[in-house]
Amino acid sequence: MKSVTGTRALVRLALRLDRVRLTVWIVGLAVMPMGTAANYVKLYPTQADLDAVSGVLANPSLVALSGPLFAKSIGALTTWKIGATEFILVALMSLLTVVRHTRTEEETGRLELIGATVVGRRAPLTAALIVAGIANLAIAALAALGLMATGLPVAGSVAFGLATALVGILFAAVAATTAQLTRSGRAASGIASAVLAGAYLLRAVGDTGPTWLTWLSPLGWALHLRPYADERWSVAGLFVGFMVLFAAAGYALVARRDMGAGLLPERLGPAEAAPSLRSPLALAWRLHRGLLLGWLVALLLTGAVMGGAAAGVADLKSPNQQLTDILTRMGGSAGLTDAFLAAIFGIIGMTAAAYTIQATLRLRQEETGGHAEVLLATPVGRLGWAASHLVFALLGTALLLAAAGVTGGLAYGAQVHDIGGQFGRVLGAALVQLPATWVLAGLGVALIGLAPRLGTVAWAGLIVSALLFELGALFGLSQWVVDLSPFAHVPKLPGSAFAATPVVWLIVVAVALGAAGLVGLRRRDIPTA
Structure with missing residues (x-):
């Protein structure tokens, strides 16, 4: 327990520092699904309209862009339109938040000063994950309430909010690992973002080709939780398993390296710069x-x-x-x-x-x-x-x-x-x-x-x-x-x-x-x- 001493104070500090940034993220990501659903209610007032557009959205090119449409309903159409965008943005918010309060703070030297006080070695990482988790849960709750306010079913709205939070928290855990690998916050964010980009491409290819590729992508899992289309709650187990895996890796690695160092080997440069570097x-x-x-x-x-x-x-x-x-x-x-x-x-x-x-x-x-x-x-x-x-x-x-x-x-x-x-x-x-x-x-x-x-x-x-x-x-x-x-x-x-x-x-x-x-x-x- 000593390794997480000071976590509460660091959480309060991070929330204070990010109060404007996280508020913008939370409000924006919570409003997007509700606004999309409200406008689709106006665009497709009858089931005949929904049937017509559903046939069009089965086209492989559109499936590659946004994923499959699992049902002929306003809720399913909303998930198709905004789901991939929502999941990508919440993943970016989460990974940037975790890297900012771990590796970036360490890179600038501020974390070393904090570590000289009564703060445990794993407290900064724990605080960063808690802050990211709070933001994701807030987005999930507000998004679900907003979707329900437009008249969409409760179960589907909860499933959409849950999928959003699970994607965000999973990529927070991914960032917890990448933050231990390099000395640079920019590089840590870049590696985590590359994982996100790979997840999108795997989903795009898998949804139009070999379907097993979709199940290698967290974005594919989120869509196949199938909000508003006979929800598959068991898919959440995949997220939980990999969250635990990446978070555990982050906690194990943070104790195995020196402050300010990364685990990836660094090539030492020559004692004198080459003419090409002058x-x-x-x-x-x-x-x-x-x-x-x-x-x-x-x-x-x-x-x-x-x-x-x-x-x-x-x-x-x-x-x-x-x-x-x-x-x-x-x-x-x-x-x-x-x-x-x-x-x-x-x-x-x-x-x-x-x-x-x-x-x-x-x-x-x-x-x-x-x-x-x-x-x-x-x-x-x-x-x-x-x-x-x-x-x-x-x-x-x-x-x-x-x-x-x-x-x-x-x-x-x-x-x-x-x-x-x-x-x-x-x-x-x-x-x-x-x-x-x-x-x-x-x-x-x-x-x-x-x-x-x-x-x-x-x-x-x-x-x-x-x-x-x-x-x-x-x-x-x-x-x-x-x-x-x-x-x-x-x-x-x-x-x-x-x-x-x-x-x-x-x-x-x-x-x-x-x-x-x-x-x-x-x-x-x-x-x-």
């Missing part, structure tokens, strides 16, 4: 290359899987008009396949924007870690230092989108036996997302330069942008509200004609935000706590 850009490459290469592999696979799945959209028979409206709103009006491709690459663009923000916020991490101060004591200027990192945020994102476009174009072209005709169209659909990601990079630079303590708000910008773009129309929000998302202004290629004006304006906004941030960075003190 510039800010070369140093930035060493810092960013692991993250960039990991994202590159993930986007290559995602583009190939989703590009291959797009060919099946052409087999849709008598599509429901509301579904057609939703797809064309997301992806243009030149046919469902083009609309599907545009929607898919819109999602890939928002996914790549997560790398953009990670790479941009590396500036702030270097500052708070004390590394920037050392570097700037040399002849390196502030703008040169900032530019060395922003090169990888901006051009690295371009590389990721191009990679997804290349594999997506090859996969889709091979499926329709027209690689030459489709490759360029699909690649263009990927690259046109780039200016919107740069707006978020500009937001991150502006926050770092003008309000450095609020730098992580850039993540909120991405989440809000994604929710407005994906769900704004479904929720019936005014167009000017949806237009607050930079992704709402991206031309819907390949289904619509390319329009240069919105692209130019997105670049102008990105440049303006970035310039304001760089001016602020030149003028303020470094470091700023």
Whole structure:
């Protein structure tokens, strides 16, 4: 018991530090299912409407995107539409929370100071898991109550809330393990996020192909708990078993390593830097290359899987008009396949924007870690230092989108036996997302330069942008509200004609935000706590 001494105090501290961040996560994730269900009640008022759309959603391409539809009901349709998004977001919230209060605190040295008091070795990890658990249970309870308030069955609503909480707590346990493996909080989050990305791809492939792959994915388990469709409560046992496994691994590993160290072996560098490392850009490459290469592999696979799945959209028979409206709103009006491709690459663009923000916020991490101060004591200027990192945020994102476009174009072209005709169209659909990601990079630079303590708000910008773009129309929000998302202004290629004006304006906004941030960075003190 001594190893968890001080847990209560650390829980209170973590809740105080995250009171705004977690409140936003909880409210947003609790409202999304309720809003989706309420709007589907209006869109599909009769059983005939539900029967029509249910037949369309059995298409393999749509199953790969969001999973199978298990019943012809508003509840099942709500789970199909919002379930995968809800589970991914709650997993991200959980893994980031656990890493932030364990490995990141250790990396900055604050955990060592706390450990010098009457605090047990396992108390920080225990506190982080408790905080993540509280947030997940709050989301589950509020989401279930909200779904019941729309008139949906109690059992299905509880099952949806339970699935959400189980996914979140499982990925909190995954993060408890990855936080012990490396010295960097960013790397720990990256490994846990890679597990999440792999879970999504396994589910997408398994739901349309070898079904056993679905049962290797926690996201597949959550959907196959089957809210509103003869709930399979026994699936929860899979979550509990793996939660215990990963949490136990985290507790075992935290006692087997030194404070500040990770279990993965680190290669010692040479005593003197090579000539190729004697510039800010070369140093930035060493810092960013692991993250960039990991994202590159993930986007290559995602583009190939989703590009291959797009060919099946052409087999849709008598599509429901509301579904057609939703797809064309997301992806243009030149046919469902083009609309599907545009929607898919819109999602890939928002996914790549997560790398953009990670790479941009590396500036702030270097500052708070004390590394920037050392570097700037040399002849390196502030703008040169900032530019060395922003090169990888901006051009690295371009590389990721191009990679997804290349594999997506090859996969889709091979499926329709027209690689030459489709490759360029699909690649263009990927690259046109780039200016919107740069707006978020500009937001991150502006926050770092003008309000450095609020730098992580850039993540909120991405989440809000994604929710407005994906769900704004479904929720019936005014167009000017949806237009607050930079992704709402991206031309819907390949289904619509390319329009240069919105692209130019997105670049102008990105440049303006970035310039304001760089001016602020030149003028303020470094470091700023």
